[in-house]
Amino acid sequence: MMTRRYLLFFTTILLLSKVYAQRQQNVLELTPEQIEAIFIKQNLDLIAEKMNVSIADAAIAQARLWENPSLQIDGVNLWSTNAQRGGEREVIPPLFGSFARNTQFSAELSQLVSLSGKRSKLIGMEKVSKEIAMAQFEDVLRGLKAELRKSVCEMIYLSSYRKVLETQSQSLSLLIDTYTKQVAQGNLAKNELLRLQAALFEVENELNEIQSALNGQQKNIKALLNAEPFVVIEILDGARRIPNPEHYVLADLTTSAMNARPDVTKSKLQTEYYGKSLKYENSQRVPDVTFxxxxxxxxxxxxxxxxxxxGMDIPLFNRNQGNIKAAKLSISQSSYQAQKQQNLVQQEVVEAYHNYAIAYGFYKKIDNNPLIGELDSMLEVYAHNLIDKNISMLEYIDFMDTYKSTKQTWLTAQKNVSVQFEELQYTVGTKIK
Structure with missing residues (x-):
């Protein structure tokens, strides 16, 4: 009986140790740079979008191919009668062996030859289509990368704010333990203990809300990384790059956006595509020849x-007039759309720059305040003063609210300046040095 108990005990310990080891293995600590490297390799949207470039390559290879020759066999008699053979006498000898004896047929081998450089013009169109696919891939990469970086900033903020709430929770828990003993001894009234417990409940409720928000960001980041659902990602927050917006010239940023933004490139390529399409449609006026x-x-x-x-078609009625007109209109339409896109990009860069300047100014104002670094030590001092009756419960609770709101404002300013910087890089379309 004792042996079975010992066996059950050791089995339970072994299972618990395995569960603990699995939980430890499922925690993945990554820097923002490592997260981005995994994203580039594993994101499913990027993998799928990149296939469009390969599809465009296949379209170019297809456009290079000649039309297949055509073979037609006609007028074959499947049987012959005595009348056709002139009685029993053989009329048509076989071609070889017994093949095609008393059989009449005709055969024609033909080849379509395109004139006016239709194949080369079609190849030119498909090459521009490939460039458009590459620009589309870059645009998807740019958008997903910005989404990932903003999620990382949000997750860093939530993790930092959770630590603030945990610090408050620990301070309140210690006070509650002390006050519980004092109430039991009859030295304090229960209402003060209830006030501390109510404050703790509020903090714990907010902690649950923050954890739910963290779970949401975990889902977003793991989806972008194509990570296992049971992996828990923890971000190692190092020194963040927060450059002064005054170091950048707004005109230079807009110029960079015109050269780097893939959506601008794509709109220009669209106009080029329709230009090549017009040449191709004009070549369609010349009929192909079949030899x-x-x-x-x-x-x-x-x-x-x-x-x-x-043989060839006679271009009497259909000279491809409709398609030529449509191609000309498409060129004009895409030119207007490209101009609109360029104007929109410039407006986006100006807006993002000013938003970053505002966020940077507010962040530096808070960050340079020496009291921010003293908040944690002040929290301990207020807790000890409350125990020693040097301050009232109302003063302590008021400071707790001030501590939390100040920390939250500071962390929010950190997050906002990072997010606005990523937004500026996103609108410029390239990494800002």
Whole structure:
């Protein structure tokens, strides 16, 4: 009986140790740079979008191909009668062996030849399509990268704010332990203990809300990284780059955006595509020529006739007028859209720059305040003063609210300046040095 108990005990310990080890293994500590590197390799949207470039390569290869030759066999008699054979006498000898005995047929081999450089013009269109696919991939990468970076900033903020609430929770828990003993001894009234417990409940409730928000950010980041659902990602927050906006010239940023933004490139390429489309549609006015060679066995004057043929459409009614007009209109339309996109990009850069300047100014104002670094030590001092009756419960609770709101404002300013900097980089379309 004792042996079975010992066995059950050790088995339970072993299972618990395995669960603990699994939990430890599922925690993945990553820097923002490591997160971005994993994102580049594993994001499913990027993998799928990159396939469009390969699809465009396949379209270019297809455009290079010649039309297949055409073989047509016609007028084959599947059987022959005595009347056709002139009684029992054989009329048509076989071609070889017994093949095609008493059989009449004709065959034609033809090849379509495109004129006016249609193939080369089609290849040119497909090459521009590939460039558009590459610009589209860069645009998707730019958007997803900005989304990832903002999620990382949000997760850093939530983790930091959670530590603030945990500090408050620990301070209140210690006070509650002390006050519980004092109430039991009859030295304090219960209402003060209830006030501390109510404050703790508020902090713990906010902690739960923060954890729910963290879970949401965990979901977003793991989806972007294509990570396992049971992995817990913890971000190692190092020194963040927060450059002074005065170091940048707004005109230079807008110029960089015009050169770097993939959506601007894509809009320009769209106009180029329709220009090549117009050339291709103009070439369609010239009809293609079909060359052929045909063989007719016993179907005419000659027993074995070999002839040559050439055919082409006569451009009498359809000279591709509609498609040419549509291509011209598409060029004008895409030119207006490209101009609109450029104007929009410039406006976005100006807006993002000013928003970053505002966020940076507010962040530096708070960050330079020496009292921010003293808040944690002041919290301990207020707790000890409350125990020693040097301050009232109202003064302590008031400071707790001030402590939390000040810390939250400071962390929010940190988050906002980082998010606005990422937004500025997103609108410029490249990494700002």
């Amino acid at each position: 052929g060679v045909n063989y007719d066995r016993r179907g005419g004057v000659w027993h074995d006739f070999v002839g040559f043929s050439m």
